[in-house]
Amino acid sequence: MGMAERVEAVLKAGTAPNLHAVVVMRGGEVVVEHYGAGVDQRITEEPRHVVFDRDTPHDVRSVTKSVVALLYGVALRDGLVPPPDARLVEQFPEYPDLVADPARAHLTVAHALTMTLGIDWNEDLPYTSPANSEIAMELAPDRYRFVLERPVVEEAGKRWRYCGGASALLGGLIARGAGEPLAEYAAKALFEPLGITRTEWVKGTDGVAMAAAGLRLRPLDLAALGRLVLGGGLGIVPEQWVREMTRPRVVIDGDFRYGYQWYVSTGDRPWTEAIGNGGQRLLVLPGEELVVAVTAGDYNAEQVSATAVLDAVLDH
Structure with missing residues (x-):
């Protein structure tokens, strides 16, 4: 069974009930792309039902940190x-x-x-x-x-x-160093050079962009950020910084480590990952040229939908 078929089987089985989207890239090409519907909660707002497609931005919550x-x-x-x-x-x-x-x-x-x-x-x-x-x-x-x-x-x-x-x-x-708000600097320095033009960055009550959890991206654009990490920065982010950022620096638990605002696994199948509340995941497996972007609605709960889909993609 191929990767797309495994993901489809998970969706039919109902083991990823709050999955909103999954995008898988291998070697820079999209090989799986799926969008669903369900209750979503934009940070600072009340939950609502959303039908997702490739142009729908999604909270990435703490993926923002990465x-x-x-x-x-x-x-x-x-x-x-x-x-x-x-x-x-x-x-x-x-x-x-x-x-x-x-x-x-x-x-x-x-x-x-x-x-x-x-x-x-x-x-x-x-x-x-x-x-x-x-x-x-x-x-x-x-x-x-x-x-x-x-x-x-x-x-x-x-x-x-x-x-x-x-x-x-x-x-x-x-923001201080750039002399402009974080979202404006991000657009010019990172998103636009990568071809990402549809972004939102939720602000706190003080009018400052929430650097810990406020970013909203299309799943395809989330995957593009993974492709940037996989490609050593693609000339947009310094390659040396990407290496330093994804180097395991502190132990969280066992093979699970932390770099510079990115999670890192040092196990048999090394990976780098950004993780956000609700099942927002960006997984990069350098050895397999694989990028997996997931958005989901399991907010403040166990990330069952994201885990089920990631397991299918990785054939666990």
Whole structure:
């Protein structure tokens, strides 16, 4: 049974009930493309029923973080942002009390890129709760100060702790360095050179693009970003940065590692992946020239639809 037939079998079996779309590329060519219908929830809005097609943008939620990492590489090449070894808090001189705090002096941009800041941060709670640190950040009057002033609970660089605040800081550094909003810089520096013209970037109540979860893309364009990673940046993102970004740097669990805002597997079948709430997935398997983009509606729940389709594609 071929890949397309395996995906079709999953759809007929009903084991991916909230699948919205899947696009598979091999060797740069689309080999599977499917769109469905179902209840979707644009971040910050109420759920609604949507019939999807190839021109329908979809929330990619925390896949946004991985796109921000791509942008950081472009901005770094252009001299707009500090290098990973730069001191982090010093990049925000408007908070002199935090800059002067010796407990934060060792923090670097790399600690934000790898989510190893060592600060008190908890996203294990539902994203409907203001006790969730990312939601609290969005409700705060100043998102950057909110992140940087979190209590330091352990030495940075030692342990991975999922942190949308780290991504917000990176997005802020890019926007400041570029001298324009994150979405506008992203359009010129990344999306348009890749041929992506239909994007949205949801803003927080402060009018700032949500660097942790606000991006909306067509599934085909999500796959194109995977093709860029597979192709070493395609001359848009520096190849050296793509290598650094996808290098396993901190252990999450077993073979499951984290690079610069990207997940990495070091197992028998190495892959790089961006993952978002609800079943938003962008999987890149370099050894097989394979890219898989999935969008789904399993928000705040187990990603059963995405897992079923990915298993079919990978023939697990």
